[in-house]
Amino acid sequence: xxxxxxxxxxxxxxxxxxxxxxxxxxxxxxxxxxxxxxxxxxxxxxxxxxxxxxxxxxxxxxxxxxxxxxxxxxxxxxxxxxxxxxxxxxxxxxxxxxxxxxxxxxxxxxxxxxx
Amino acid sequence: xxxxxxxxxxxxxxxxxxxxxxxxxxxxxxxxxxxxxxxxxxxxxxxxxxxxxxxxxxxxxxxxxxxxxxxxxxxxxxxxxxxxxxxxxxxxxxxxxxxxxxxxxxx
Numbered sequence: 001x002x003x004x005x006x007x008x009x010x011x012x013x014x015x016x017x018x019x020x021x022x023x024x025x026x027x028x029x030x031x032x033x034x035x036x037x038x039x040x041x042x043x044x045x046x047x048x049x050x051x052x053x054x055x056x057x058x059x060x061x062x063x064x065x066x067x068x069x070x071x072x073x074x075x076x077x078x079x080x081x082x083x084x085x086x087x088x089x090x091x092x093x094x095x096x097x098x099x100x101x102x103x104x105x106x107x108x109x110x111x112x113x114x115x
Numbered sequence: 116x117x118x119x120x121x122x123x124x125x126x127x128x129x130x131x132x133x134x135x136x137x138x139x140x141x142x143x144x145x146x147x148x149x150x151x152x153x154x155x156x157x158x159x160x161x162x163x164x165x166x167x168x169x170x171x172x173x174x175x176x177x178x179x180x181x182x183x184x185x186x187x188x189x190x191x192x193x194x195x196x197x198x199x200x201x202x203x204x205x206x207x208x209x210x211x212x213x214x215x216x217x218x219x220x221x222x
Contacts, residue, residue, distance in 0.1 A: 040123075042203050042212035043159065091158060103149075106158035 025094030
């Protein structure tokens with residue numbers, strides 16, 4: 001079974017530039033999550049999708065971050081414009097369902113450095 | 116925001132000892148918890164899931180949940196250097212993660 005795929009693995013940009021990350025979840029997984037993990041901290045949920053609908057985006061900085069999952073499969077997360085404090089690893093995860101006891105499978109992450 | 120708190124460590128234990136990792140949570144409605152292990156530069160991987168009061172054992176790992184005290188712990192018996200990692204406690208709702216405890220097992 002293929003795991004959660006993410007690209008790119010690494011990205012370096014200057015502040016005020018824009019960047020996009022891509023995630024392809026495990027086949028058949030209805031729920032997709034984007035997390036931001038700053039060095040030394042636990043993952044922080046940015047947005048949760050159930051199929052192509054948003055379940056929770058309460059912690060997404062909507063003035064600069066956006067995400068979509070148009071066909072209910074893969075997803076993109078965009079930052080525009082980037083700030084220095086956006087430097088972090090962006091993790092994508094998926095589960096079969098959004099039920100509380102569903103195991104999340106994480107992708108390898110995208111390490112973003114904003115200079 | 117439903118809070119999950121962990122001591123960031125580092126927790127250092129000698130090889131073969133028992134490592135005890137602890138987590139407290141603020142939401143009394145939380146019914147279950149996950150323990151994830153995260154090696155440096157890698158993504159979190161699930162090691163334990165517990166949903167009922169008491170202990171759950173899986174190999175060298177034992178998770179303990181005390182809903183009355185809002186406390187969940189992870190015990191690692193016969194700790195190995197390969198157990199050195201950050202351990203993340205998470206409540207299910209949107210997987211609200213703690214900051215993680217760094218464990219170092221010294222040979």
